[in-house]
Amino acid sequence: MESLDKTYQRYQNQVETGLSALLPKVDVAPGAIHEAMRYCLDAGGKRLRPVLLLAAADLYPQKADPLPAAVAIECLHTYSLVHDDLPSMDNSPLRRGKPSAHVQFDEATAILAGDALLTEAFRLLAFHYEEQPACCVALMKCLSEAADSRHLIGGQVVDTLSENTTISADELNYIHQHKTADLITSALLMGLHLTEAPAEAFELLERAGQSIGLAFQIIDDILDATSTADVLGKTVGNDARQAKNTYVSIHGLEASRKAAQEATMLAIEACHSLPGTKADFLVGVIRKLEHRLN
Numbered sequence: 001m002e003s004l005d006k007t008y009q010r011y012q013n014q015v016e017t018g019l020s021a022l023l024p025k026v027d028v029a030p031g032a033i034h035e036a037m038r039y040c041l042d043a044g045g046k047r048l049r050p051v052l053l054l055a056a057a058d059l060y061p062q063k064a065d066p067l068p069a070a071v072a073i074e075c076l077h078t079y080s081l082v083h084d085d086l087p088s089m090d091n092s093p094l095r096r097g098k099p100s101a102h103v104q105f106d107e108a109t110a111i112l113a114g115d116a117l118l119t120e121a122f123r124l125l126a127f128h129y130e131e132q133p134a135c136c137v138a139l140m141k142c143l144s145e146a147a148d149s150r151h152l153i154g155g156q157v158v159d160t161l162s163e164n165t166t167i168s169a170d171e172l173n174y175i176h177q178h179k180t181a182d183l184i185t186s187a188l189l190m191g192l193h194l195t196e197a198p199a200e201a202f203e204l205l206e207r208a209g210q211s212i213g214l215a216f217q218i219i220d221d222i223l224d225a226t227s228t229a230d231v232l233g234k235t236v237g238n239d240a241r242q243a244k245n246t247y248v249s250i251h252g253l254e255a256s257r258k259a260a261q262e263a264t265m266l267a268i269e270a271c272h273s274l275p276g277t278k279a280d281f282l283v284g285v286i287r288k289l290e291h292r293l294n
Helices: 004-022 030-044 049-059 067-084 107-128 133-147 152-161 169-193 199-226 245-252 253-272 280-290
Strands: none
Touching: 004 049, 004 067, 004 280, 030 067, 049 067, 049 169, 049 199, 049 280, 067 107, 067 133, 067 152, 067 169, 067 280, 107 133, 133 152, 133 169, 152 169, 169 199, 169 245, 199 245, 199 253, 199 280, 245 253, 253 280
16 A cells, blocks of 8 residues: 555645646746746645645546646645735745745746736636536636635735734634635645535535644644744744734644644544545545644
């Protein structure tokens, strides 16, 4: 049986191949924007969201190739990171161990690269699934809802407006749910939309995705308070410097660790409710995320 790490690497390799093949090359005019887009994507990272999408698509018989959808969600996720790092937002000079896009290029190019990656996500879905309209519409709805003003953007807005103010635990959960958990949930559901999955699978993976996302963001908050830039691959301590509300600032370090453990267990329970053993990989990834260092 293939090990967890080998399976994860196999999915990662598929994503890297898809990114290389499906996005405009640098020699396609205008080369400056395509160079910036590829720079942002080539910085690497865990590729968590596309890996989760591919894994979910392997749970049931497939109706369409999941790779273009996996590349699309990585494009959208990367756009959100590029814009998060901008001087007007988090003003972070590092991302994935490399200079952020606005540092490597300039702020205007970074904004445009983010815009282009967001647009590219939906172009990929429209062109690669046009012969399967039901899948295409389902994927578009799933991804656009996760990224809209009531979800990803909404979470970022509330996060930005809450700087230098004290918010409640419920408001913090709102930020984490919409900034992080909704897109992770979308990855799992998009994978299922490309299969013959029953309705109950969507319900279970929606629960799992929300819990994975919450645990992921809590651990991010913990790492920002306790790790180093060399280990994390991005600037640390930004949350405290910008007086941002985090799980650590509101609940404390130990309570945050306990909350991450509880959210992890809820995600695992949802995956264990799926039939057979095909969800074992998802369970393994969830357990590994709880103990990640970056």
